Amino acid sequence: MDSALKGSIYTILFFFTSELLYKLYRKVKDSRHVKSESESNMYSRKQETTSNCSSLKVLFFPDSKIACRDHFITGNGCYKDICAYSHSDTALSELYKHMLACKSTLDVCVFVVTCKDLADVLARLFRRGVKVRIITDKEQLQASGSQIWTLMKDGIPVRTNDSSYLMHHKFALIDGKVLINGSFNWTRQAITGNQENLIITDDSSVTQLFMREFQKLWEQYDPKNIVAGFLPKP
Amino acid sequence: MDSALKGSIYTILFFFTSELLYKLYRKVKDSRHVKSESESNMYSRKQETTSNCSSLKVLFFPDSKIACRDHFITGNGCYKDICAYSHSDTALSELYKHMLACKSTLDVCVFVVTCKDLADVLARLFRRGVKVRIITDKEQLQASGSQIWTLMKDGIPVRTNDSSYLMHHKFALIDGKVLINGSFNWTRQAITGNQENLIITDDSSVTQLFMREFQKLWEQYDPKNIVAGFLPKP
Structure with a gap:
């Protein structure tokens, strides 16, 4: 039972660590994506201003x-x-x-x-x-x-x-x-x-x-x- | 060792099930969010058109x-x-x-x-x-x-x-x-x-x-x- 508990704890620790690392990776990736998206919106808004307004x-x-x-x-x-x-x-x-x-x-x-x-x-x-x-x-x-x-x-x-x-x-x-x-x-x-x-x-x-x-x-x-x-x- | 393996398998199964349920929940929530966001963008675009053009x-x-x-x-x-x-x-x-x-x-x-x-x-x-x-x-x-x-x-x-x-x-x-x-x-x-x-x-x-x-x-x-x-x- 002790070793079952030990196995569970290691597995939980492994999941938490991998989850944490994955979230950190997503965060960095998303912030880059948001930045590039906002630049591209600004450009298209600029274009709208020129062509429509x-x-x-x-x-x-x-x-x-x-x-x-x-x-x-x-x-x-x-x-x-x-x-x-x-x-x-x-x-x-x-x-x-x-x-x-x-x-x-x-x-x-x-x-x-x-x-x-x-x-x-x-x-x-x-x-x-x-x-x-x-x-x-x-x-x-x-x-x-x-x-x-x-x-x-x-x-x-x-x-x-x-x-x-x-x-x-x-x-x-x-x-x-x-x-x-x-x-x-x-x-x-x-x-x-x-x-x-x-x-x-x-x-x-x-x-x-x-x-x-x-x-x-x-x-x-x-x-x-x-x-x-x-x-x-x- | 058998029971340690058993414990690990149960924990893994528990994590996968909870992760799956969480992802399903996020998917439903995100699709609603995207819909409402796109409606709000349309509205603000409409407003822009009225006020600027x-x-x-x-x-x-x-x-x-x-x-x-x-x-x-x-x-x-x-x-x-x-x-x-x-x-x-x-x-x-x-x-x-x-x-x-x-x-x-x-x-x-x-x-x-x-x-x-x-x-x-x-x-x-x-x-x-x-x-x-x-x-x-x-x-x-x-x-x-x-x-x-x-x-x-x-x-x-x-x-x-x-x-x-x-x-x-x-x-x-x-x-x-x-x-x-x-x-x-x-x-x-x-x-x-x-x-x-x-x-x-x-x-x-x-x-x-x-x-x-x-x-x-x-x-x-x-x-x-x-x-x-x-x-x-x-």
Whole structure:
């Protein structure tokens, strides 16, 4: 009976020890598994955010000061001791940021373009190899300080409407993926004077519709499709 | 030795049986846990979808015809044998639909309002008890066919900017929840003539910013806050 008891005790000890070792092994294994699972969830959540949830940004004007060109655009920085322009983020500097991020195409469909700073960004991107296209209002070509003639001289293709009604859109499409749209015309007055807004979105269901609208108007305003081509050569 | 072996066998059998029973118990418990966990994940995903994903709608103008008032607005239907207006959905009829769905507040912040059809919708909603407020551009009060005077006579509160710069926004907020914003002024020319767009969104991160902008301007343009009240009584 003593040896039966001894046998039982050894067996119990053996089971407990093996059970303990097995549980320790599981614990280490599970913690590694949980870690890798949580990393993979984070990745898929990130992916969801990118694909399903679009980012919407809102800019309100007027800015109190024009954003400093050297500071925000040239990339060389501003070396002035006292600079009259803003080195803090403004609605315009945010707009610059989105435009300067452009890699391949920039489609601008804006009623009036008289702001030299914004026109310079277009010219800069064009020189960088970005395919810039502009649709604007025919009458506004004659607006004081219109930048369209200079941009055409630079080689940027421009088309305008052919009726007395207004080509009144004010949107731009960055790489066909980011839409900038609102009440904002590309004028100095719109930057530091008027009450204006821009919504910036990468929601593809919206950008695709604006891309289609741009393409429709681009073809409609092709001088070949207009009986009398009205856009003089620069 | 025989009895020691016997004791060990009994103990082993006891352990295996208890281990088997425990594993069966865990299996049943885990399957219930997994089920309830997956239901809870579905719920939280649903919640995420509701809170993060907004609906965005785009309207492009011009419409080929003005939407029929009787057909789309009055609710009485159009009884004309031959109606010159559109009974098919147009961008304007879609705009009507969103405006007429308004229950409590309608905040309009639009540069120019000369379209009688759109002004009538505002008056109709105001009579229905909707709290309508309008911010518009001071100079545009003098625009030919401005509807602002009539709306003020109806009792709708109106405020305007107090500078030579433009109050150039073109947005409306339905019940503080749906934003209608774009290049579109509330004119007949914008409906059937110009190239225009409107984006309609219920993204709360955006509507809240526009609500704040409206409230800011509403207070800024309060005649009490302007040295010389410039808005004449109707």
